[in-house]
Amino acid sequence: MTRVAVRSASHWEEAAVRSLPQDNVPEIPFLWTRGIAAREAMRYLDRNGFDAEPLLSRAELSRSQLMQHPGGVSAVSQHRFLELAAHETKDPLLGLHVVAEMDLRDIGLLYYLTASCATVAEALDHLEQYAATTTEDVRIEISPQKDETLLTFRRGLSLDEPLRQHSEMIAFAFNRALCRLTNRDFAPSRMTFAHARNSGGREVHRILRCPVEFVQATDSWVLPRSVMELRIVSEDPHLLQILEAHADDLLSERRGATGLRGVVENHLVSALPSSQVQAAAVAKQLGISERSLRRHLAEEGASFGEVLDTLRQRLAHRYLEDERVSLQQIAWLLGYSEIGAFNHAFKRWTGTSPGRARKSIACAATTGPSMFPYIGHIQHARLGRANRRSTPKRS
Numbered sequence: 001m002t003r004v005a006v007r008s009a010s011h012w013e014e015a016a017v018r019s020l021p022q023d024n025v026p027e028i029p030f031l032w033t034r035g036i037a038a039r040e041a042m043r044y045l046d047r048n049g050f051d052a053e054p055l056l057s058r059a060e061l062s063r064s065q066l067m068q069h070p071g072g073v074s075a076v077s078q079h080r081f082l083e084l085a086a087h088e089t090k091d092p093l094l095g096l097h098v099v100a101e102m103d104l105r106d107i108g109l110l111y112y113l114t115a116s117c118a119t120v121a122e123a124l125d126h127l128e129q130y131a132a133t134t135t136e137d138v139r140i141e142i143s144p145q146k147d148e149t150l151l152t153f154r155r156g157l158s159l160d161e162p163l164r165q166h167s168e169m170i171a172f173a174f175n176r177a178l179c180r181l182t183n184r185d186f187a188p189s190r191m192t193f194a195h196a197r198n199s200g201g202r203e204v205h206r207i208l209r210c211p212v213e214f215v216q217a218t219d220s221w222v223l224p225r226s227v228m229e230l231r232i233v234s235e236d237p238h239l240l241q242i243l244e245a246h247a248d249d250l251l252s253e254r255r256g257a258t259g260l261r262g263v264v265e266n267h268l269v270s271a272l273p274s275s276q277v278q279a280a281a282v283a284k285q286l287g288i289s290e291r292s293l294r295r296h297l298a299e300e301g302a303s304f305g306e307v308l309d310t311l312r313q314r315l316a317h318r319y320l321e322d323e324r325v326s327l328q329q330i331a332w333l334l335g336y337s338e339i340g341a342f343n344h345a346f347k348r349w350t351g352t353s354p355g356r357a358r359k360s361i362a363c364a365a366t367t368g369p370s371m372f373p374y375i376g377h378i379q380h381a382r383l384g385r386a387n388r389r390s391t392p393k394r395s
Helices: 010-018 036-047 055-057 063-066 075-088 096-103 111-114 120-133 164-182 203-210 237-256 259-274 279-286 291-299 304-320 328-331 338-350 354-365 377-382
Strands: 139-144 148-155 190-192 221-224
Touching: 036 063, 036 096, 036 164, 055 063, 055 075, 055 111, 075 096, 075 164, 075 328, 096 164, 096 203, 111 120, 111 164, 120 139, 120 148, 120 237, 148 279, 164 203, 164 221, 259 279, 259 291, 259 304, 259 328, 279 291, 291 304, 304 328, 304 338, 304 354, 328 338, 328 354, 338 354
Parallel strands: none
Antiparallel strands: 139 148, 148 221, 190 221
């Protein structure tokens, strides 16, 4: 029998859509996510003849934002879009239907990491360790029990409205991935969800193929102990080593990009050469309003102008280390319309001109190689995040 615990929750389900666009949402701390769930939902809408553009707009997202790689959006905007899409399509199980059709490889790094592990236990350890490479919104905890293993999903967001679609998407994607990676047909012993559901409970049970309880303290999944030792059929130790090094770099990058300031810097690095560095343009790319962007930065003790100015100063010194990059090109890479503006800014930062600074750098470089080799004009700008890390690990 299906075990579905549901409290009276019809008003909660209505609130999921009614409260999404309200002004109180931006008060929630900014949390970053790669937007994989929103992207797959958008593709699902496209395939099924629904116009995703109005929903993206209401959620303060854009198609180009979700399709860019690597990218990142506001977790709040992603949740808004998923719930709005479910409401618009009149499909309360939209998240489950999206996952049923998606290519699991589109999950990206986390999928390939787990697919390269030796056992389910090792795969889950990697999922717990590297989840932050994909989102700040979910933290995974693994707790071995006597005859089973408990996976608990802690949310970084505490919203008034439920996060129904996203939670169920993660659960079903997990089920599908486990079966595919082990080439076994099985399901968790049971699952719990924090959100309520006043309809579709039996269908959720049928799709997830295990007992489900709603309105619980957390989202959690329970696996039999025997499942943990199952072999991953695509095990590849060499690839795993390479992917771990890459994931470690991404984690280091995410830790360095603390809060909204780091996310803004990441977007500015790729936007500088096109001069699309206005606060309004960056806020749109992040899926929040300009007012929210400025407020959240202020809460972190920064302003948009300060973040932009500091980033330009740091990049200027790096570009000056390679004499093959002209001062005119550096001005362009930093988003200045003319070299005079760059010269003025550089003198304000350092008290000297870019030309004199370059000569000083050249003299210092005779004692050793540059720490920041030139990667190519556009590549260097777009790979600025990598430049903020130390030398990458070698496999």
